[in-house]
Amino acid sequence: MRRTAICLFRQSLKCGRLNLIQIRNGTFYREHPSADRHDSSNPPLFPDLTFELPATIYEKSHPVERTSEHWAVISASDGATFLEILRGSHICVPPNARSYPYLASGYIDDRRDHRLRVPSRAIQYVGFNSGKGQLAGGSGGVRGAYLSARYESRREETDWTVMQYLKGDTELNPGQRAPDEGVDSHLLDKVMSDLRLEKLKNMPVSNLSNGQTRRTRIAKALLGRPLLLLLDEPFMGLDPPTLVTLSPMLKKLAYRSSPLLMLGLRPQDPIPEWITHLVVLGHNHTVALMGEKSKVLFDIRRWVNVASGSQTSTASQIFVDQITREYGLPPAGVTGDVLSETGISRHPEMLEESSPAPKDRGEIGRSLENGTEIKKCDRQTLDDLLNLAVTATPTTPSRSALEPTASCQQQEWSVLPSPGERDRQLSDPLIELSSIIVQYGSKTVLGHPPPQPGHTTPGLNLTISQGTRLALLGPNGSGKTTLLSLLTSDHPQSYSLPIKFFGRTRLPDPERGIPGLSLWEIQSRIGHSSPEIHQFFPKHLVVRRVLESAWAETYAGKPNLSPERSDMVNRFLSWWEPELRQDAIDASGAHFGSDLSWATDKQNHAFGTLPFSVQRLLLLLRAIIKQPDIIILDESFSGLSADTRDKAMLWLEFGENKIRPHGAPTTQEAPSLHVSTATEAPVSVAQGHSVRFTGLMPSQALVVVSHVKEEIPDCVDEWLRLPGEEEVLESSRGVEGGRTHERGWVKSQEGWMRVWGL
Ligand SMILES: Nc1ncnc2c1ncn2[C@@H]1O[C@H](COP(=O)(O)OP(=O)(O)OP(=O)(O)O)[C@@H](O)[C@H]1O
Structure with missing residues (x-):
C-alpha cells in the first residue's frame, strides 16, 4: 500500500502536479459487489470515473493565490454520493484507482497535523440539504424534542451556545481532551469575524435562523482545518443579499486554499463566478459532463437541444436514444447564472450569440494538463455522443438577462395600487395580527419601530383573509419563521399577543361567555410544511401514513379518515407516483399505476428512507391534501428538482385541472396545454x-x-417584506409590502429587484 502511494507520488510529480484527489478509471459500490456485478440493489456508482484535483502547494515565502481549478458538481440528486466518494467513502474497484498522493507526500507535516494523512479528516463534507437546525458535529445539535421549544426564551443546560458549539464544548461531563483537539483561538476569532458570527456567540444554536445556522456550520467545518471542504448545496434557503455576500467569502477561502472548496449545486443554482470547472451528473449514477466551465455549459445547451429534438437529423436519432439511455435527460433548470459580488447575471455561454466550436475547447479533467492521455473507457462519453448527434449550433431559449436593475429604497406601500384597483376580492379575515411585537430579552425580532405605513403604533400588522395569496419575504434572521409560528400558534406568545384566529382570541372571554381556542382547533384548519416540521417528522411513517397524518392531531397520531379522505389520499398517491415511488425501474411509467401497495412498503417507502427531495415533496402534499383554510408553505419547494417544483406549483393552484397524470409539464409549454380529461x-x-x-x-x-x-x-x-436586524439598525428599514396589480409580480425580475433592492 505504502509502495503504491510512493509510486503514485513519483508519477504525479513527473506529471508536474501533485494531486490531492486522484481517481483513475474507478467504479464505486455501496457494498462489496457480487462476482457478476449486476446486482440491481447495489448498482455501480459513476463507472470508470476519472477525476483529479491538484493540491495547492504552499511555499513558505509566497502567499498562495489559487485562481484556477475550483470545482462544482451539478446534480439533481446524486451530488452527495459523488462528494462522499471523493473523500474516501464507498468501495472502489479496483482499490488503487482512488488515491490521495498529496496526503501521502512529505508536504504533510506529521508533527503539526498527522490527521491530514487520513482522507476523511483532510477532506470534510458539510451538507445543507437536510433541513435547518441540524448542526454538524453531533452533540451540538438541536434543542428539544418538540417544535415549539425553539421559540421559548427559557434555556436548558444543554442549549449549547454558538461559542460552545464551535469550541466543541458540548458534553455535560467532558472527558480529558486529546491535546490536538483544542481550538486555535486565532483561527476561532478569524473564522467568527469572516462569517459574521460575533454577535451570535452567546445565542443557543437551536435558536439560530436558517442563514445563521449555515454560517455556523461552515465555521465549525473550517475550525477542523481541512485541506478541502466539500460544501453541498450551500445556497439553499439563503436570501439573495446573503447569497451575494457568501460567495465572495467562499472565493476568498478558495483562492487562499484555506481550505480549498468544492461545491455541490442544484441545477437551478447560480454558479459562483470563481468556479472554473464543473461536473454534471447524469441519471443512473453517471458523470455526464466534466471539465472547464464554459465548455460544460456549452455542452449542456447541446444536450438540451438534443433532448428537445431540435437540431438533430433522423440519422442522428440513434445517438440521441443512446444519450437518453446512458445519461438521461439534461438536469432541468440549469441556467448557468453567474453569482458574483454584484448580483446574479447570465453566463455568456448561455446567451444566444455564443457559439464556440466544441472541438476548440480543452478538456481539462478528462486529460491531464501536461498532455498525458488518460486511458479511454469503453463507454462513449456524452461529449462524443453530442458531437455525433448535433447537426447545428445550439440555441438558447430566450430569457431576459438577470443583471440587477436600479435599486429601490422606496417604501413599497406608496407605489402599490389602492384597494379599489385590485382585481380579486378578499373575503372574511382568518387571522388578524395587530401591532405585534416579539422580543427575546432586549432583542426585538418582530415589530421594530417605525410604525407600519397607515398605522400609528409600532408593531407588525397583518391580516390573512380568505383568498389571500401572500409571499412572506425578508433576509435570513428577519423573523419570518417566528411570524409563521404565531400564525400556526406554535409560538408560546400567540396566547398573549393581540392575535385573532378565525374571529376569536386564544384566551377565553368569560364576560361574553366565549371559550378559548385550543391549539388543535387552530391547527386543524391550517396545512403547514416547513424545514422545522421536516426535521421533527417521524421517520418511520410510510408514504401513505404521511399523507393521512394531515387529518391527525399529532404527526404519528391516528388520522381521522373517511372514505372521501382515503380516496383523496389514493388520488394524490396515483398522481404523484412517479415522484414518490422508489422502486420503479425507469422513467417511462411502465411500472407505475398498477396498485398503490408501494406506498405502505416499510423498506423503501418509510419517510426516513426517502431521498431528501421526496421527503420535502411529501410534506408539501401533506400540507395541501386536506384543503385547509390556510396553507403555509415555508421553503417547501426548495430541494425539489425544477420539473417537480413546476408540477407541484400547478398542482397547488389547479390540481387535476391542469396537470397531465404521470408527467411533469415541460417548462416551455403554457399550463393551459395540460388540461387533463377524465380518460x-x-x-x-x-x-x-x-x-x-x-x-x-x-x-x-x-x-x-x-x-x-x-x-x-x-x-x-x-407580499410582505420584513427588515433584517442590520437593515433596521443601519437604515431604519421597516416592513414593506402590499397587494400587486398582477399575479406573480413579486417573482418578476422587476418585482424581485424591488423587494431586495439589489
Ligand atoms: N428563542 C429565541 N431566543 C432568542 N432569539 C431567537 C429565538 N428564536 C429565534 N431567535 C432569533 O430571532 C431572529 C429571527 O429568527 P427566524 O428564524 O424567525 O428568522 P427567519 O427570517 O425565519 O430566518 P431564515 O430565513 O434564516 O430562516 C433570529 O435572529 C434568531 O436568531
Missing part, C-alpha cells in the same frame, strides 16, 4: 372517482416563504 386519469385512480383535487379554492388562503423567486407560485399577488 387520462391513471387506472388506479379510477377506483376512487368520488373525489377530485382541483387546487386552491377562492376561500383558502396561501402564505409562502421563499428566498428564490422561482419557488413562489404564480398566483401570489401580495
Whole structure:
C-alpha cells in the first residue's frame, strides 16, 4: 500500500502536479459487489470515473493565490454520493484507482497535523440539504424534542451556545481532551469575524435562523482545518443579499486554499463566478459532463437541444436514444447564472450569440494538463455522443438577462395600487395580527419601530383573509419563521399577543361567555410544511401514513379518515407516483399505476428512507391534501428538482385541472396545454372517482416563504417584506409590502429587484 502511494507520488510529480484527489478509471459500490456485478440493489456508482484535483502547494515565502481549478458538481440528486466518494467513502474497484498522493507526500507535516494523512479528516463534507437546525458535529445539535421549544426564551443546560458549539464544548461531563483537539483561538476569532458570527456567540444554536445556522456550520467545518471542504448545496434557503455576500467569502477561502472548496449545486443554482470547472451528473449514477466551465455549459445547451429534438437529423436519432439511455435527460433548470459580488447575471455561454466550436475547447479533467492521455473507457462519453448527434449550433431559449436593475429604497406601500384597483376580492379575515411585537430579552425580532405605513403604533400588522395569496419575504434572521409560528400558534406568545384566529382570541372571554381556542382547533384548519416540521417528522411513517397524518392531531397520531379522505389520499398517491415511488425501474411509467401497495412498503417507502427531495415533496402534499383554510408553505419547494417544483406549483393552484397524470409539464409549454380529461386519469385512480383535487379554492388562503423567486407560485399577488436586524439598525428599514396589480409580480425580475433592492 505504502509502495503504491510512493509510486503514485513519483508519477504525479513527473506529471508536474501533485494531486490531492486522484481517481483513475474507478467504479464505486455501496457494498462489496457480487462476482457478476449486476446486482440491481447495489448498482455501480459513476463507472470508470476519472477525476483529479491538484493540491495547492504552499511555499513558505509566497502567499498562495489559487485562481484556477475550483470545482462544482451539478446534480439533481446524486451530488452527495459523488462528494462522499471523493473523500474516501464507498468501495472502489479496483482499490488503487482512488488515491490521495498529496496526503501521502512529505508536504504533510506529521508533527503539526498527522490527521491530514487520513482522507476523511483532510477532506470534510458539510451538507445543507437536510433541513435547518441540524448542526454538524453531533452533540451540538438541536434543542428539544418538540417544535415549539425553539421559540421559548427559557434555556436548558444543554442549549449549547454558538461559542460552545464551535469550541466543541458540548458534553455535560467532558472527558480529558486529546491535546490536538483544542481550538486555535486565532483561527476561532478569524473564522467568527469572516462569517459574521460575533454577535451570535452567546445565542443557543437551536435558536439560530436558517442563514445563521449555515454560517455556523461552515465555521465549525473550517475550525477542523481541512485541506478541502466539500460544501453541498450551500445556497439553499439563503436570501439573495446573503447569497451575494457568501460567495465572495467562499472565493476568498478558495483562492487562499484555506481550505480549498468544492461545491455541490442544484441545477437551478447560480454558479459562483470563481468556479472554473464543473461536473454534471447524469441519471443512473453517471458523470455526464466534466471539465472547464464554459465548455460544460456549452455542452449542456447541446444536450438540451438534443433532448428537445431540435437540431438533430433522423440519422442522428440513434445517438440521441443512446444519450437518453446512458445519461438521461439534461438536469432541468440549469441556467448557468453567474453569482458574483454584484448580483446574479447570465453566463455568456448561455446567451444566444455564443457559439464556440466544441472541438476548440480543452478538456481539462478528462486529460491531464501536461498532455498525458488518460486511458479511454469503453463507454462513449456524452461529449462524443453530442458531437455525433448535433447537426447545428445550439440555441438558447430566450430569457431576459438577470443583471440587477436600479435599486429601490422606496417604501413599497406608496407605489402599490389602492384597494379599489385590485382585481380579486378578499373575503372574511382568518387571522388578524395587530401591532405585534416579539422580543427575546432586549432583542426585538418582530415589530421594530417605525410604525407600519397607515398605522400609528409600532408593531407588525397583518391580516390573512380568505383568498389571500401572500409571499412572506425578508433576509435570513428577519423573523419570518417566528411570524409563521404565531400564525400556526406554535409560538408560546400567540396566547398573549393581540392575535385573532378565525374571529376569536386564544384566551377565553368569560364576560361574553366565549371559550378559548385550543391549539388543535387552530391547527386543524391550517396545512403547514416547513424545514422545522421536516426535521421533527417521524421517520418511520410510510408514504401513505404521511399523507393521512394531515387529518391527525399529532404527526404519528391516528388520522381521522373517511372514505372521501382515503380516496383523496389514493388520488394524490396515483398522481404523484412517479415522484414518490422508489422502486420503479425507469422513467417511462411502465411500472407505475398498477396498485398503490408501494406506498405502505416499510423498506423503501418509510419517510426516513426517502431521498431528501421526496421527503420535502411529501410534506408539501401533506400540507395541501386536506384543503385547509390556510396553507403555509415555508421553503417547501426548495430541494425539489425544477420539473417537480413546476408540477407541484400547478398542482397547488389547479390540481387535476391542469396537470397531465404521470408527467411533469415541460417548462416551455403554457399550463393551459395540460388540461387533463377524465380518460387520462391513471387506472388506479379510477377506483376512487368520488373525489377530485382541483387546487386552491377562492376561500383558502396561501402564505409562502421563499428566498428564490422561482419557488413562489404564480398566483401570489401580495407580499410582505420584513427588515433584517442590520437593515433596521443601519437604515431604519421597516416592513414593506402590499397587494400587486398582477399575479406573480413579486417573482418578476422587476418585482424581485424591488423587494431586495439589489
Ligand atoms: N428563542 C429565541 N431566543 C432568542 N432569539 C431567537 C429565538 N428564536 C429565534 N431567535 C432569533 O430571532 C431572529 C429571527 O429568527 P427566524 O428564524 O424567525 O428568522 P427567519 O427570517 O425565519 O430566518 P431564515 O430565513 O434564516 O430562516 C433570529 O435572529 C434568531 O436568531
